[in-house]
Amino acid sequence: MKCIIAGGNVKVLGRAVHSLSRIGDELYLEPTDGGLSLRTVNSSRSAFASFLFAPLFFQLYEAGSPQPHSELLRCKVLMKSFLGIFRSLPLLEKTVEKCLILLRPRASRLVVQLHCKYGVTKTHNLAFQECERLQAVFDTQRCASQLCAPARVLAEAVVHFPPTLAEVTLGAGPGGKLSLRNYVEDEMELKKTMVTELWLAEDEFQTVAVVPGSHITFCLKEFRGLLTFAEASNLPLTIHYDVPGRPVVFTLDDAVLEVHLVLATLSDTESNLQPPPTNGVSHPPAPSDDFADDLESYMIAMETSAYEEGSGAPPSPTFPLRTPHPAESDPEEEEEEEEEGAVPGTPPHKKFCSLFFGSVLMPRGPSLAPTQEVLAEDSDNEY
Template identity: 60%
Template structure:
C-alpha cells in the first residue's frame, strides 16, 4: 500500500488522527478499493469511529491487492495511537511547512512508514511498528433510526462549549415540537445542592433537517463527541445525527465526495418502567444513575480484533474459547464512561469458515461473518 497526500489534505488527515485519538489507544488501518480506512474503538467499547478517505483525496493511491501471503485477503494492520499521533502532533506546523505526505506499508520489517516532505527539501521519516490483525468493523443501519437531525457544526460546537471538560456524558432530548436540549448528566451526587447542572435549548429553525417522531432523551459520551465536532468544524461539514430509543446506539455521520465519517456511540438505557421525557430549560431534580447493562448496541456493533496466527512475534488472540464469544457476558470496564457495566459487544476472535460450520452445527449462533468491506 502506498498513498500520497498533498496540500491542505495533509492537515485534514492530521485532524482526523486527532479526532480518533479521543476514541482509542490504537488506530486500525485498512487500504480498500473504496479508499483508506482509519478506525478506532475506545477501551470501554462504547464508542467506534471510522474515517474513510476516498481515492480522490490522494494525489496517488495504490491500496495493493493483499498482504505478504498470497490469497490472504486485504491488508489489515494496527499501530499504537500515540506513535501515529506524534507524526501529526502540530497541525499548524503541518499546514505551514509540509508540502507532501507519503504513507506506505513495508511487510518485510512490519513497518508503517510516514514521510513528511517539508519546505527547503527537508524530509522527515517516521517508521512505526504495526501488527497484522483482523478487521475492526461496525454493523449499523441509519435507516432504522426513527429520529434524524442535520446541523451545521458551529451550532453544536457552541452548544457543548458550555459544558466542563471534566463532564463524562451529556443528555440530548428531542421533541416533535421542534426543540432540542442538551443537559449535563451526573451519575452520582451525594449532595444535590453542590451539583452544577447546565442545560440549553436549540430550536428547530437552527437545524437543516429536524425529523423527530416522538419525545426522546438519550445520554452518550461527551469526550468522543467533542472529537467529531472538532473535525467537522475544521472541515465545515454538516453533522447528521441518527438515533432512536434510549439504550440503542446514536450514529453521527459526515459526508463529502472525498471522505466519509461515522461515529457510533452507545447510549444509556432508561430504567424499566421509565418513559422517555424531554427535559425543559428549567431546573429539575437530578435523575437516578443509569447503566449500560441493557444497552442494545450488540445489534449494531461487531468488531473482530485478532492478530494473524503463526510466528512467535504474532500477538495472541484475546479470546480462544468459544464461550468467550457470548455477547451477554458482563464486565466492569474502566475508561469512558467511568466504571459502568457493559455487555461485551466486541468479539474477541474471528471465526473462519470451518469454525463457523462447527459452531452453527453445535447450536452456537453465528451473529456475523468476517466483513472486509465498509458498512
C-alpha cells in the same frame, strides 16, 4: 499499500488522527478499493470511530499488490506513535508539502514520510501488527430519530459545558425544540450540582425528524473530538439515535470522506420496557436470553446464518444492538456483578451498553479467524 497526500489534505489527515486519538490507543489501517480506512475503538468497546478517505483524496493511491487474488493487508499501530507524526497541525500546514504512507509487509513496518519545504524529508518507521477487520455493529436505517445541523451550531452549544463533564443528555422537547443537558446520575444530587441546559430551536437544524419526548445520554469527550474535526472541515453533522441503550451514530459525508462515530448510550430501564414509537421504523425481534447471556455465541450464530443464506461472500455483521435484560436475582449479587464488570474510567453503577464488535470472517468459511480477539471474558472462571 502506497498513497501520497498533497497540499492541504495533509492537515485534514492530521485532524482525523487527532479526533481518533480521543477514543482509542490503537489505530487500525485498512486499505480497500474504496479508499483508506482509519479506525479505532476504546478499551471498553463502547466507542468506535471510522474515517474512510476515498481515492480522490490522494494524489496517488494504490490499495495493495497488483497481482490478482491477492489479499489486502490490514494492520494496527500504536495511536501515540502515529499521532506524534501529526501532532502540530499549524506546522503541517506551513511546512509539509506532501505525505507518503507506505506499508512494507516483509519488514512489518509502516513508513510515513513528510516532504517539507527546502527539500527536507522526515521519515518515520512504525512497527505494525496484522489484524482482522475492526467493525462496529450498527444500522442508521433502523434509528427512529435523526438530526442534521451545521457543526458550528453544536460546537457553540457544547462549549458551555465544563471540559471535565463526562456525559451529556440530548432530548427532544415540545415544539420541535432540542435540549442539551449535563447528566446527573443521582436525582438527589440535583440540588447540590450545577445543571446546565441549552435549548436549540428547530430552525437551527437542517433536518429534524425525532420521536417526541425521546432522549439519550452519551459520552461528551469523543463527541467533542468529532465536532472539532467537523467544524474545521465545515461539514454538517448528522445524528442517528433510537431508544436509550441503543448506540447513537454520528456521521459526516463528503465527496472524498466518510466518517462514522458510534457511541454507546446510557440504558434506561423504563425506556427498555416501554420503548417510544418509532415512526414506522420496525425492529427485528430481539434474540433469546440464551444468546444474550453468551455474546460471542450470539455473534457467531448471526454471522454463520448470514453466510449460509448469502451468495458465498464473507458476511458483514450488521445485526442490531440490544440491551440484554438480566434475570431476576438477589439484589446483593447484582451489586457485586456490577462492581466487577465496571468499565475502567467511568463512574460506578452506570449501565452503559457496550457495543458488539465483530471481525469479517475469512474467505474459507464461517469460522472464526485464529487472531480474532475475545471481546467478552468467560464469567464461569471468575471466583
